[in-house]
Amino acid sequence: MSAVDSPTSVGIVEPKKITFEQPLRLVCGQTLHSHTLVYETYGQLNPAKSNAVLICHALSSNHHAAGFHSIDDKKPGWWENYIGPGKPIDTNKFYVVCPNNIGGCDGSSGPNSLNPKTGKIYGPDFPLVTVKDWVASQALLAEALGITYWAAVIGGSLGGMQAMQWSLDFPDKVRHCVTIASAAKLTAQNIAFNEIARQAITSDPYFYAGRYQDHNTTPKQGLALARMVGHITYLSDDAMREKFGRDLRADEFNYGFDVEFQVESYLRYQGNTFSDSFDANTYLLMTKALDYFDIAKDFDNDLVSAFSHAKCDYLVLSFSSDWRFAPERSKEIADALIIAKKNVSYAEIVASQGHDAFLISIPRYSDIFRAYMNRIDCDLLSAPPAAATAPATATAVADISN
């Protein structure tokens, strides 16, 4: 049996497309007069429309979160480990929606779309989009799909930021927010890594100020370099040591500058594969969206005051070896939610895989995620429990007075 036929996979899926003709005013001040979202859905929306779950993707992923696009598809969607029949996000129970965000390069409006004003592709002229804009656009999709509220909005990394933003921008439309390996805002170090990535792209001689398509080329080297830097930060020191150590491709040193260590070969491969399939302008936009995100900014930089507007319950997860989105950043979120008196659970999963852990099948992560999602499912089925008011029958207290 191939992976496509696996009973725990959603199997063959087909992306859908929707175009919104109404204007979308963006945080940067510009307006998209119309925009298109490409998205996938898995499972069935129940008659009560109460089982919809929104998956928000991270920096370089897209709407293809689970399943396969064809029988011959080698790789499933990016969150195949967690979405499918019987998986933590169980498609037998939930109607799962995953859009590609605007600014992306996989079918939603972005730098490669046609600019209606010029009739040419936007390229670098596509406006800078923010997490808030993505949420606004995802809200239009929800409306179009007849979803009045999400049972859960879920995301890892940049996706977790969108999930949190949803809980503040549309408090009545979110019941649960699951934010994994994320942060309330990026640290200086994190922004610094993004800046290196952008510099790598913009200093590529084939970048042409973002108009590389006009020159029938792409800043392939720059984008590959950006991805290589990113990739290192998504792994942990231990994970890299475990995977590559100091293994050589040949038996001995060559005393040259060509690829010698396995880790070099791996990074080059990752960089090149990525730059073949991803758009440089999109990468620039996505890293800026990360940098700009600061959920407390509109609330006097007070995270507690920000979350006091939320009405949903939260699950916050982090991974011990994640240094790009360290556990401390997730704990900050959980602590602010506690002070804001919101329902929240927090766990730090021991994992050696670094930031990438949120994509990987890890037993404890899977257990907690499944337990939380099952809980959501139980809450959907049962009416809200009536507040128990019966006084407890306390046993006689043997109060000992000195």
Added chain:
Amino acid sequence: MSLNIDLIASWVQEKSNVLDLGCGDGELLKTLKQIRAVTGYGIEIDADNITSCIIKGINVIEQDLDEGLNNFAAQSFDTVIMAQALQAVHHPHLLLEEMLRIGKECIITFPNFGHWRVRHYLVRKGRMPVSKFMPYQWYDTPNIHFCTFKDFEALCFRKNIHILNRTVADRNNIPRQWMKLNPNLLGDIAIYRVTR
């Protein structure tokens, strides 16, 4: 180790806000939620216990009590509970101070090391007591700060902690009238309700 949940519940106000330090599998909070409609959080470090809490729909925060409770605001909970964990933390006196800072009232239960069976074991065998109730060897035990009922009283006195209720119970968490005769000798488990 079972808890006298009914007794603890009788000390917890309806719809109050409760913090349970070392909440285990969340059973106490679940019961308090059911019969007292409380809100609140459990603090736990054990992975399986954390998952159990989530299955029960209990808010649980993974946090090590030995690393402090700085993330909780002063007087932000009606009741802070710590059941059978005092003896397992590095700095019981500091944690007690923290509990009183965070909670208006605190409920603490701990095994009484002054119980006659413990004393008897030590006198007879001259070795640290190991029982079904306390199954660990001295070198490999989470219980690093055993104390007696009297020791805890002395600590409360020194720290000006006001004792609202005190009771002792047997190993099944049942308080017995005759234990009043000499709680430090006859009680297996000490149960305190304190405030500042």
